[in-house]
Amino acid sequence: MAEVTLHQVTKTFGDTVALDHVSLTIADHSFVVLLGPTGAGKTTTLRMISGLDKPDSGDVRFDGTSVNRLMPAQRNVAMVFQQYSLYPHLSVRENLEFPLKSPLLRMAADEIAKTVATVAETLQITHKLDNKATELSGGEMQRVSIGRALVRKPNIYLMDEPLSSLDAKLRADLRIELKRIQAHLGATLLYVTHDQIEAMTMATHVGVLDAGRLVQFGPPREIYENPISIYAASRLGQPRINILPADVFGGAPSGASFIGMRPEQIVQGQGEEGQVTRVERLGDQTRLYLLIKGHDLVTVTEAHTTLKNGDVVKIQPKHAFYFDQEGNRVN
Amino acid sequence: MSDHHRSHRPEPGSTALVHRVKGLSDRAIAWLFILPTIVILLAINIFPLIWTIYLSFTNYRVNRPNKAVDFVGLRNYERILSDTDIWITMQATAHFLFWTIFFQVLIGFALAYLINKKFKGNDLLTTIIVLPMMLSPAVVGNFWTFLYQPQIGLFNYVVSFFSGVDPSQFSMIGDVVLAPWAIVIVDTWMWTPFVMLICLAGLRSIPDSIYEAAECDRASKWRQFWTITIPMVLPFLMLAVLFRGIENFKMFDLVVQLTGGGPGSTTELTSINLKREAFEKWRTGYASAYAVILFVTVFGLASIYVKALNRVKDR
Numbered sequence: 342m343a344e345v346t347l348h349q350v351t352k353t354f355g356d357t358v359a360l361d362h363v364s365l366t367i368a369d370h371s372f373v374v375l376l377g378p379t380g381a382g383k384t385t386t387l388r389m390i391s392g393l394d395k396p397d398s399g400d401v402r403f404d405g406t407s408v409n410r411l412m413p414a415q416r417n418v419a420m421v422f423q424q425y426s427l428y429p430h431l432s433v434r435e436n437l438e439f440p441l442k443s444p445l446l447r448m449a450a451d452e453i454a455k456t457v458a459t460v461a462e463t464l465q466i467t468h469k470l471d472n473k474a475t476e477l478s479g480g481e482m483q484r485v486s487i488g489r490a491l492v493r494k495p496n497i498y499l500m501d502e503p504l505s506s507l508d509a510k511l512r513a514d515l516r517i518e519l520k521r522i523q524a525h526l527g528a529t530l531l532y533v534t535h536d537q538i539e540a541m542t543m544a545t546h547v548g549v550l551d552a553g554r555l556v557q558f559g560p561p562r563e564i565y566e567n568p569i570s571i572y573a574a575s576r577l578g579q580p581r582i583n584i585l586p587a588d589v590f591g592g593a594p595s596g597a598s599f600i601g602m603r604p605e606q607i608v609q610g611q612g613e614e615g616q617v618t619r620v621e622r623l624g625d626q627t628r629l630y631l632l633i634k635g636h637d638l639v640t641v642t643e644a645h646t647t648l649k650n651g652d653v654v655k656i657q658p659k660h661a662f663y664f665d666q667e668g669n670r671v672n
Numbered sequence: 673m674s675d676h677h678r679s680h681r682p683e684p685g686s687t688a689l690v691h692r693v694k695g696l697s698d699r700a701i702a703w704l705f706i707l708p709t710i711v712i713l714l715a716i717n718i719f720p721l722i723w724t725i726y727l728s729f730t731n732y733r734v735n736r737p738n739k740a741v742d743f744v745g746l747r748n749y750e751r752i753l754s755d756t757d758i759w760i761t762m763q764a765t766a767h768f769l770f771w772t773i774f775f776q777v778l779i780g781f782a783l784a785y786l787i788n789k790k791f792k793g794n795d796l797l798t799t800i801i802v803l804p805m806m807l808s809p810a811v812v813g814n815f816w817t818f819l820y821q822p823q824i825g826l827f828n829y830v831v832s833f834f835s836g837v838d839p840s841q842f843s844m845i846g847d848v849v850l851a852p853w854a855i856v857i858v859d860t861w862m863w864t865p866f867v868m869l870i871c872l873a874g875l876r877s878i879p880d881s882i883y884e885a886a887e888c889d890r891a892s893k894w895r896q897f898w899t900i901t902i903p904m905v906l907p908f909l910m911l912a913v914l915f916r917g918i919e920n921f922k923m924f925d926l927v928v929q930l931t932g933g934g935p936g937s938t939t940e941l942t943s944i945n946l947k948r949e950a951f952e953k954w955r956t957g958y959a960s961a962y963a964v965i966l967f968v969t970v971f972g973l974a975s976i977y978v979k980a981l982n983r984v985k986d987r
Contacts, residue, residue, distance in 0.1 A: 414890040
């Protein structure tokens with residue numbers, strides 16, 4: 342495993358700037374999650390590190406040495422593709438063996454078989470090993486694709502939304518499993534996702550990308566509790582952070598245009614009056630949709646609340662975030 | 673269906689028609705649609721086949737329609753299978769088939785592999801390469817006879833330019849050794865583009881992301897070629913071989929135009945030989961037996977081949 346650094350990496354495709362002077366350090370043994378909407382540059386970042394694409398300027402370094410000129414094979418990275426990219430003419434077993442049969446490794450046949458068996462076991466695809474790769478469900482293909490990376494011991498694992506097409510239960514299982522494997526192997530892992538639960542539960546560090554720029558980087562807790570902008574704050578938390586004009590409640594610091602409140606930053610019982618527009622009972626919690634001075638707001642209340650549509654609730658912010666006109670944090 | 677309910681003023685007689693059509697079941701309508709095809713198929717394919725099989729057991733001659741037709745049993749078959757001349761034409765056909773397919777697959781795949789690379793003008797180049805295939809075989813045969821002319825032919829000139837052999841010293845279509853190769857060269861020139869197109873379709877069906885995955889899995893270009901490109905193009909290649917095999921087994925026009933089967937009978941392929949028996953010597957019964965033998969051979973070989981092809985595709 343290695344420490345991977347991006348230094349001022351820029352990449353453009355035609356007129357589109359995919360990455361704009363991104364500097365990022367993925368420490369050895371760390372699990373870094375990249376967050377951002379489609380087009381933010383997440384996949385491009387992975388492709389820069391893998392060597393499938395080369396940066397226009399800037400440096401990709403493994404343990405401090407530039408690898409810009411190295412081919413993907415020389416970089417020794419394992420990548421899980423979003424579209425699986427399995428070898429369609431090979432069986433599941435042959436797909437998993439493929440990277441191990443690289444002449445660079447000179448791995449013995451029985452060792453290959455053992456590794457494949459272990460990984461297949463972990464990913465619960467042992468019974469599918471002799472299937473053709475195209476005779477699988479989407480979720481199975483995705484697991485084979487993850488397996489094809491996990492059989493290896495690369496400098497870094499690069500995973501592009503590897504759990505996106507799994508059902509909820511399997512996704513929860515594999516989330517735990519991936520985290521366990523990463524911790525066990527001491528692997529360095531860069532992981533792209535839309536799913537904030539994956540980011541919160543697995544990441545040692547989260548990088549927030551916005552239109553090709555890295556806007557915040559840090560432990561997930563820190564990004565959650567101390568976001569630098571509305572954009573970064575909106576990446577984590579469910580229900581999403583409420584952004585309202587700062588003057589809805591009193592006490593805004595100077596320069597603040599917006600107030601941002603997560604459910605736990607909203608205290609019920611006193612303050613401004615809001616009208617309940619919708620009550621969503623999720624079982625363990627109940628979401629309350631409020632209309633306050635013409636603005637919509639979502640908060641969480643006790644599971645067995647008796648509130649119903651049309652009721653009036655008083656709320657006020659507690660340790661809320663304030664943002665300026667551009668969306669940057671001011672407090 | 674509900675047209676006549678909706679329209680206020682139905683045309684006279686249309687209600688009766690709708691009722692009659694309505695009276696037909698879906699199955700009957702389906703039969704109505706496929707019946708013309710079945711009739712045509714029976715008339716121009718199945719009936720002639722059965723009639724040919726019948727004629728193959730007789731001594732019928734089409735140029736003597738008034739002569740009594742005798743049933744001769746398997747005599748036609750015996751005579752064909754023990755005729756050494758026919759084995760010679762079979763050998764000529766096998767030689768032609770093997771070498772044309774060999775060269776066309778080899779060169780066709782190589783061209784497809786090269787032209788599949790992204791470069792400027794490859795669409796134009798593809799079109800140019802494909803041109804020979806669009807010509808009439810008669811035209812191709814005719815102008816290659818000029819190219820093969822010992823005195824004025826471009827082919828002989830080019831060969832002599834590189835080898836130093838005097839162009840008038842050899843005649844591609846007049847020499848018993850060279851003539852079988854002359855027809856292989858022309859067929860390869862004409863049909864390699866076809867194999868190239870099929871290979872190109874195969875190559876283009878492999879997504880880039882597969883190669884990217886292989887790249888990340890540390891497979892060299894060489895290994896990618898043998899473990900990804902070749903296996904994934906193989907079903908297409910086999911299809912090309914099938915098409916070319918069937919086409920060349922019945923090769924007639926091009927070779928007749930080029931060599932007319934000569935010199936001697938060195939380039940007399942079975943289809944040419946068969947045509948001579950049937951329409952020059954007018955041995956209709958004998959030629960029918962000959963056709964049946966060829967039909968069984970091609971049908972058998974093609975069935976085995978298609979089975980193999982399906983196995984490769986399912987792998």
